Amino acid sequence: MKRVLITGAAGFLGSHLCDRFIKEGYHVIGMDNLLTGSKDNIEHLFALENFEFYHHDVSKFVHVPGELDYILHFASPASPIDYLKMPIQTLKVGSLGCHNLLGLAKEKNARFLIASTSEVYGDPNVHPQTEEYWGNVNPVGPRGVYDEAKRFQEAITMAYHTFHGLETRIVRIFNTYGPRMRLDDGRALPAFMSQALKGEDITVFGDGSQTRSFCYVDDLVDGIYRLLLSEHAQPVNIGNPSEITIKEFAEEVVALTKTGSKISYQDLPKDDPKQRRPDIxxxxxxxxxxxxxxxxxGLAITLQYFMEKLGVEVKS
Structure with missing residues (x-):
């Protein structure tokens, strides 16, 4: 049985990855310091013989006994509300944490996959974004702690690949949604759904003309799984190229929840990307x-999850 270490295992994406690798017959070792993740996301796995959990901060030395075939580094605050509140931790998990895990991968001769992000493109001047685009990022702006942490991760991962000959993969993840997103995540979908289900106005930043492309989590996980088992070491975009404005997306959520919530507009945060669409x-x-x-x-499935979490029903 092949063994895989997944960091950030109690988070939104990490927990779904744990499910996929369990389903594929792997022995899964989940690791998380529970700073933004929740044990609730992986509670259903604790009774399984081929799952174990380490409560650990990967910014500190990482040791896992036994052989490892794969390491997937998904530990990091991922929403603006988190990384603006925890800028130092975000930078540390992206730099020290990544370095520690690359060292572990080298020791174990394990293939290493890093979760990068569309944020490496910043507020893009190229649309849609291809992997060859170098980005338009403000390194000292408020989002820089996350953007530059991810850009550093890509650089050090590629350095280990070229200098040490380590098997590495880099996935650039675009906006993803689905069950297990936190209600207080701060990103568009959980914010819109939780506000609508609570009967509140939906908060849209700017005039809502900025675009995003939303990928359902099962699709994303499948893309990551395929990339890990491929022979491609360069970055690969994984996301849904179906582009929509934030205003239109808010209107879709209102229609889906049947709450009649109004849209409330607030100032656009500094360096917020105006366009986001992957070239896949x-x-x-x-x-x-x-x-x-x-x-x-995908939205219907996600809505059902949020309704259960909030204990509310949608009007028929």
Whole structure:
């Protein structure tokens, strides 16, 4: 049985990755310091013989006994509300944490996959964003703690690949949604859904003309799994190229929740990207991957999750 270490295992994406690797027959070692993750997301796995959990901060020395075949580094605050509140921790998990895990991968001769992000493109001057685009990032702006942590992760991962010959993979993740997102996450979908279900106005920053492309979590996890098992070491975009304005997205949520919530506009945060859409040509060609879940279907599943968490029902 192959063994995989997944950091950030109690988080939104990490927990879904744990599920996928368990389903594929792996022995999964989950690691998380629970700073933003929750044991609730992986509680269903604790009774399994092929799952174990380490409560640990990867910014400190990481030791895992036994052999490891794969390491997936998904530990990091990922929403603006988190990394603006915890800027130092965000930088440390992206630098010290990544270095520690690359060292572990080298020791174990394990293939290493790093969770990068579309934020490496910053507020892009190229649209849609291809992997060859170097980005437009403000390193000293409020978002720089997250953007530059991810850019550093890519650089050090590639350095280990070229200098040490380590097997590495880099996934650039675009906006993703689905069950297990935190209600207080601060990102558009959980914010919109929780506000609507509570009967509050939906907060849209700026005039709502900025765009995002939302990928359902099962599609994203499938793309990551395929990339890990591929032979491609360069970064690959994984996301849904179906682009929508934030205003239109808020209106979709209002219609779905049938709450009649109004849209309230607030000032756009500094350096907030105005456009975000992945070019997934590489994923299609190299991984034979593209998203399958329609946004309407994915939102319905996600809404059901939020309704259960909040204990509310949608009007018929």
């Amino acid at each position: 040509s590489k994923a299609k060609e190299i991984l034979d991957w593209e998203p399958k879940v329609d946004r309407k279907d």
